[in-house]
Amino acid sequence: MSIKSAGEITDQAYKQVLAELLYQLGDDDFVLSFRGSEWLGLCPHIEEDVAFSSITQNTMGHATMYYKLLEELGEGTADELAHARPKEERKNAVILEEKNGEGGYMDEPRYDWAFTVVRNYFYEAAKKVRIDSLKQSSYSPLANVAKSIGREQYFHLKHWEVWFTQLLSSTPEAAERMNIQVERVWQDFGDVLSLGPSGEKMAEFELIGDEKTLTEQWLKQVGSAFKAAGAVMPEGAPGAVSGNGREGFHTEDLTQALDTLGEVYNLDRAAAW
């Protein structure tokens, strides 16, 4: 099955499930790139500042591409989808909205680099698995977008993989800090790997592979990084103890992210840019 454009969709159920998937993909990239932007000027060294902000900029571009696909489905403009949707309508995984650490960007940021490295590496690994699957999506515009994102994302994954394996196999203090964060991110990462309540339908419509297969591929990918670092991967599948973002559950951290991101937009929603 192959659908070439939004106009070709006749099955309403297909359209609804496709939109659901696009919201998950777009919202994940959107909120994590916001958290990435909050590291600007605060990274461990200047080269990392350049690299991380470049990755973050690309990732925000990826979110825009998914929102544009939603725009074509009649869901509203990309700007509205990014800024004007209330918290309850967001479909991103909860672990991705969590603050980078204590304090705030404007108020003594005491962010945790280990948390950032673990969260970003796990996320980029999951994103790679999804993108590879999306390249065969029955919805051609999504498959095309996935190919375009995949070329850039290759560099992102490599970047975080280097940080992850090097810190995990570095000094005892680094390894300890990393392991604390591995444990923390692991217990909530199931949310990222989840395709939500419509997951089975997504696979049925051949929009993306099934959740179980994708999760297995992710475990294999991160497993090899743990092995390379000589570290032990937590046992069992990752959990979702803080709640399921795919079902619209979110924390106060997302409120803060959306308020900050939308501050200018909300001053005057009709302003021309």
Added chain:
Amino acid sequence: MQHEVQQVREEILEALKEVKDPEIPSVSVVELGMFYDAQIEDGQVIVIKMLPTFTGCPALDIISRDIRLAVQSKISWAEEVKVEFVFDENWTTERISEEGRQNLKEYGIAPPPVKHKEGDPWHVDCPYCGSTYTTMENIFGPAACRSILYCRSCKNPFEAMKPVSNI
């Protein structure tokens, strides 16, 4: 009067040669291989389809505006010029023309290798002195499409355009 796309295609390309990437002002969007297709709607509206280079590139909006202005001033009968970024085909660094590669070098940016596949080693010669004795400083540079390198022969830092292939 109706206009056919074949007749004006050359004119459009001529106009696009004047449109530069604002972050690499020595290279036109045609040399970069960003031009994909042009269509004429209702005989009066020109629709130009472009392939975006890097998705998060903030220059895309500026490029889009510059294309509209350039084509509009060159082709006076056009009632409207629309620019669309499409993903029907993926832009790769192989699309950069030989002229474009030369102009990149003149601007101090080493062009990407002609044939590149995922996982291939990426070796870059210095755009200033041609030496192969270079080191990678940061794969992520000041723009999404560029990396930062250093030439150990002429002791110049320089930038290189990242190889992008269909992965």
